[in-house]
Amino acid sequence: MLKNKTIGFIGAGSMAEAILKGLLSKNMVNPENVFLINRKDQSRLSEISQKYGLILGRQKAEYIAGADIIILAVKPKDVTEVLQRWGNRLQDGQIFISVVAGISTELLENYIQNRVSVVRVMPNTSCAVGLSATAISGGKRATNRAIDVTCEIFSSIGSVVLVNESMMDTVTGLSGSGPAYIYYMVEALESAGVSAGLHPQTARLLTVQTLLGAAQMLLKTGKDASELRKEVTSPGGTTMAGLKALKEYQVAEAMKVAVFKAKERANELGKQLASL
Numbered sequence: 001m002l003k004n005k006t007i008g009f010i011g012a013g014s015m016a017e018a019i020l021k022g023l024l025s026k027n028m029v030n031p032e033n034v035f036l037i038n039r040k041d042q043s044r045l046s047e048i049s050q051k052y053g054l055i056l057g058r059q060k061a062e063y064i065a066g067a068d069i070i071i072l073a074v075k076p077k078d079v080t081e082v083l084q085r086w087g088n089r090l091q092d093g094q095i096f097i098s099v100v101a102g103i104s105t106e107l108l109e110n111y112i113q114n115r116v117s118v119v120r121v122m123p124n125t126s127c128a129v130g131l132s133a134t135a136i137s138g139g140k141r142a143t144n145r146a147i148d149v150t151c152e153i154f155s156s157i158g159s160v161v162l163v164n165e166s167m168m169d170t171v172t173g174l175s176g177s178g179p180a181y182i183y184y185m186v187e188a189l190e191s192a193g194v195s196a197g198l199h200p201q202t203a204r205l206l207t208v209q210t211l212l213g214a215a216q217m218l219l220k221t222g223k224d225a226s227e228l229r230k231e232v233t234s235p236g237g238t239t240m241a242g243l244k245a246l247k248e249y250q251v252a253e254a255m256k257v258a259v260f261k262a263k264e265r266a267n268e269l270g271k272q273l274a275s276l
């Protein structure tokens, strides 16, 4: 169904590329049906077009304005400029998907006059490998069909949950930014292994495989994280000593504050734009 649709990306950065890469690798879209624009970086457009076999020259306004599905993937600060340019050029029946952190469907709908379905989505960069955790919520004018199409797009490149829009900033703080927290932990574990004498490549391999195995255990056993943690922790053993240090350094508290701070930031970004 999606294969015959045209998809226009406004913004050609990390997130647009992650979504595009995921969709193409799952054979969900035809490269000739994909259009992509950015603000000024022509070399980036050439690079991405060549890498993914997009047709060069289709980075023009008319293609985007006519696309069945438009994916907005610019930074929050650039949203107003985009909406001022595109808002009144969009047509009835188009689906406008925004992955922008903090920006409400209400704000987007204020700029878009016609009967365009506006859908707010929070994926993460793991779209690129088909493993995004994506949350979706439709705006007031979003049709059921538009929600279905959005679910089809994102469930092809990961898992999808429908949430109330009031939860979107929390989702952003948890799973939108989440990969960065995990990478930060991986950096810390790798560097701990190296400090204790392991070769960097060995430390990386052991850390990544441990992460992968733990994620699969969570998915495949259906057990809670706390139960799996207890299975690793022998009384008086090594894990207990390690976990004691994590507790002393309040790592769980730090995680909570990280998610809350990211959520707050998403909220601030939305408010900054709304007040313009």
Ligand SMILES: NC(=O)C1=CN([C@@H]2O[C@H](COP(=O)(O)OP(=O)(O)OC[C@H]3O[C@@H](n4cnc5c(N)ncnc54)[C@H](OP(=O)(O)O)[C@@H]3O)[C@@H](O)[C@H]2O)C=CC1
Pocket (backbone or CB within 6 Å): 010, 011, 012, 013, 014, 015, 016, 037, 038, 039, 040, 041, 042, 044, 072, 073, 074, 075, 076, 078, 081, 082, 099, 100, 101, 122, 123, 124, 125, 176, 177
């Ligand atoms: N990165 C992530 O992990 C995630 C990001 N998001 C959201 O995705 C959005 C994009 O993030 P990310 O990809 O990281 O950002 P990037 O900075 O990598 O990319 C932003 C892109 O927007 C383009 N752009 C800026 N202004 C305009 C304009 N007026 N018209 C057309 N294109 C424009 C830029 O073009 P140029 O380079 O030419 O200026 C660039 O291609 C953000 O809103 C973010 O909140 C959501 C989930 C995860």
Ligand SMILES: O=C(O)[C@@H]1CCC=N1
Pocket (backbone or CB within 6 Å): 101, 172, 176, 177
């Ligand atoms: O850092 C950001 O603002 C974006 C939103 C979620 C992940 N990256």
